[in-house]
Amino acid sequence: MANFTQIPLLRWLMRNPIWGFVLIVFIFFSLAADNFFSERNLMNIVVQTSTIGLIALGMTLVMINGNIDLSVGATLALAAAFAVDVQSWAAFATWGNWQILPAVCIALLVGILMGAINGFIVWKTGVDAFIVTLGAMLGIRGLVFVYTGEQSFYAMNFAYSDFSFMTIGPFPVLAVIFAVAVIAVHLLLSRTVHGRNTYAVGGNREAAVNAGIRVGPHMMINFMLIGFLAALSGVLLSTQMGAATPNLGRDYELWVITAVVLGGTKLTGGKGDIIGTLGGVLAIGILRNGMNLMQVPAFYVLVILGSILIAVLFLDKRFNRSADGGLRL
Amino acid sequence: MTATREPALRLQGIVKTFPGVRALDGVDFEVMPGEVHALLGENGAGKSTLMKVLAGMYQPDEGQIIIAGQPVRMTTPIEAKAQGVVLIHQELSLVPEMSAAENIYLGELPRKAFGRVDWKILEERSNAILKRLKCNFRAEVTVAHLSIANQQMVEIARALTVDARVVVFDEPTASLTDAEKVVLFDIINDLKSQGVGIVYISHRMDEIFTLSDRITVLRDGAYRGTLTTADTNEDEVTRLMIGRSLDLSRNEAASKFGDTMLEVRNLTCTGLFEDVSFTVRAGEIVGFYGLVGAGRTEIAETLFGLRTPTAGEIRVDGQKVEITSPRDAIAMGVSLVPENRKEQGLVLQMNCRDNMTLPQVQDLTAGPFVAKGAELAIFDQYREKLAIKTPSWRQPTAVLSGGNQQKIVIGKWLSMKPRVLVVDEPTRGIDVGSKSEIHQLLRELAAQGYAVIVISSEMPEVLRVSDRIVAMYHGRVMREFDISEVTEDSLVQAISGIKSAEPA
Secondary structure, eight states: OOOOOSSHHHHHHOHHHHHHHHHHHHHHHHHSSSSSSSHHHHHHHHHHHHHHHHHHHHHHHHHHTTTTOOHHHHHHHHHHHHHHHHOOOOOGGGGGGHHHHHEEEEEEEHHHHHHHHHHHHHHOOOOOOHHHHHHHHHHHHHHHHHHHOOOOOOOOOOHHGGGGGOOOTEEHHHHHHHHHHHHHHHHHHHHHHHHHHHHHEEEEEEEETTTTOOHHHHHHHHHHHHHHHHHHHHHHHHHTTTTTTTTTTTTHHHHHHHHHHHHTTTSSSOOOOHHHHHHHHHHHHHHHHHHHHOOOOOOHHHHHHHHHHHHHHHHHHHHHHHTTTTTOO | OOTOOOOOEEEEEEEEEEEEEEEEEEEEEEEEETTTEEEETTTTHHHHHHHHHTTTTTTTEEEEEEETEEEEEESSOOOOOTEEEEEOOOOOOTTTBHHHHHHHTOOOOOOOGGOOBOOOHHHHHHHHHHHHHTTTTTSSGGGSOHHHHHHHHHHHHTTTTTTEEEEEEEEETTTTHHHHHHHHHHHHHHHHHHOOOOEEOOHHHHHHHHOOOOEEEETEEEEEEEGGGGGGOHHHHHHHHOOOOOOOOOOOOOOOOSSEEEEEEEEEEEETEEEEEEEEEEOOOEEEEEOOSSSSSHHHHHHHHOOOOOEEEEEEEEEEEESSSSHHHHHHHHHHHHHHIIIIOOOOTHHHHHHHHHGGGGGETTTTTHHHHHHHHHHHHHHHTOOOOSSOSBGGGGSSSSHHHHHHHHHHHHHHHHHHHEESSTTOOOHHHHHEEEEHHHHHHHTTTEEEEEEESSSSHHHHHOEEEEETTTEEEEEEEEETTOOOOHHHHHHOOOOSSSOO
């Protein structure tokens, strides 16, 4: 064992077991599935992953902070509805393609607002974030139905749905947006004061208060960030579909939390990082894509993913428990 | 004491060691049926360990437990209870959402067919016990709705579900009012008249002299003697408790101090402490000594903005200040090294460097990012200064020893250049070697001109580090001693609530 731990890559994989898993499934599908290992399919995976991935970045912040946000799927749907609907408002009828701009801005602001409401309630009432955002999940989804009248909105401006097929150099624009967001949130979390305090508040709230850290504003900022990212995800998803449906984003909160937890972020807060979350997101993306290519029925994919989630966390508990100095209960 | 009667319980030569500590060193103790036997000793003298041995929570390494003439081995609290030995804990261990009856029979609810709870029998029996205890509430009531005193009654009722031979009360009056105490003492006398042996653990001399028949004193894990209450007095007991063999090396009184850095006048927090006044000068360590619950930690928390005082004022460096949050306190230069460093002082998963710079990270930036170089410089400076032993700054603080964890917390505040440093229980849970290192460190800090408050429940510690000692009892300052004039006796008496004849 001692020899193994001398190799930096292996040591790194011990601390980030999810990337070992990503590597294994990647190699497996490259060998087992035709068409998996092609530039086109790999870009596809990144694009498919970006929807959940963007929200997972925000969820990592919120969970490290010691909270959780269950309302992201509903926020995504609400933002998508605004993004598609506002384009067709009479006020912007003469704006040409520029009508997309206010639509997207309003959609993103709606996301930030939803996050701010969640954050504010958690901060000021002290009610558990699980409960607050569970309520928000139901309530915001209700708003979506009220707003859309249970109908889907279709984007009339084709420039909107063309956006998702654009490329920057060899890369699809959606992949580039995701990559930029990954880097930005990683820097925020690992290099800024806000990131540091996010860890401190989630790790030990009492100690953070005793160090003079204002807990509430940090939590609120993180909820606003996840609201923004959920809305961005909703906008991008609606460009891919050229439409916004009222059921958009159903169950996304569960996929997102699965990815983040697979990436090593603790539900209890204080621990986790973006590199792990990226691994978790890719693991899910590769599995879904690869099994799809191998024509495994979608239901089995769910069974397999569920089993993997539990197995990975069990192994993590076995290997990394003692290092935390935690109690074995 | 008639020689013909068997003791209800006898402990013989009990030895219990923990890694590095001999917690009990050949302790003898017995209690007769119908006797109240008080067990006395300072914090850490071994009372709790002895009671845990008695309740089957710890196994003694050597020695015998003899109940009604028979040697017994008890490996769990349930077995101890089956033998008729019941412990009434200092901290209540009730399930607040359940009824009193359910709590009384927790784990042994009477059952009907198919494992259903027999509510009728449960409530009949519970109410019978509560009646015996002269309680004025019904067993059906939810425990959360009861007062602390009544909750304690439920705890006692739980002990009476078996035919108790011996009931151990561990600091039972800590959270009771005077009126409630009278009721408790009635119950104890009642049990006594029914032939139950009572072990009564308390720090309060007045209670012990009112209640007990005999007093056994422990010190440093060793048996120091048993006295008949009627034939002894507070002085004799005190002397037995402190002893002479103890290493009580004292701080040499320093002669010159700087300006007054902290002045507290008539500070009151209703129900916790009252009318507290004291000053701390630069270069001086003021020790706060008293029993657990005397209000010392609460004063520290008030100074640090975690509690709001109901009256009185705080002056830092001559300026009257309003401190309503730790943020304010930090800005005023008041720092607190808290009682429980793991819960209140450290973010355990976080590495050493980040923990050290936590209160000032917002000032250590380069552009939008944290300046990690500056952070590391601070960490290295205090690692060297405080001799913190860690292989790397990357270590999570969870894996450090208690002494090194404490140094990280101290370093965190020193790096903020505070005016006043409050240290609550500086060496709790820290091994002997690191203890003296921390004491040394505190003295050095004073020598460098910091104004330091040290709160401690250990007499050797207060004597070793303090220039002055404030003795507290029940939320009040009983006396203030200069280190050169303090005697162990007077200190123990002051914190036990005994008014001394000599003027303060």
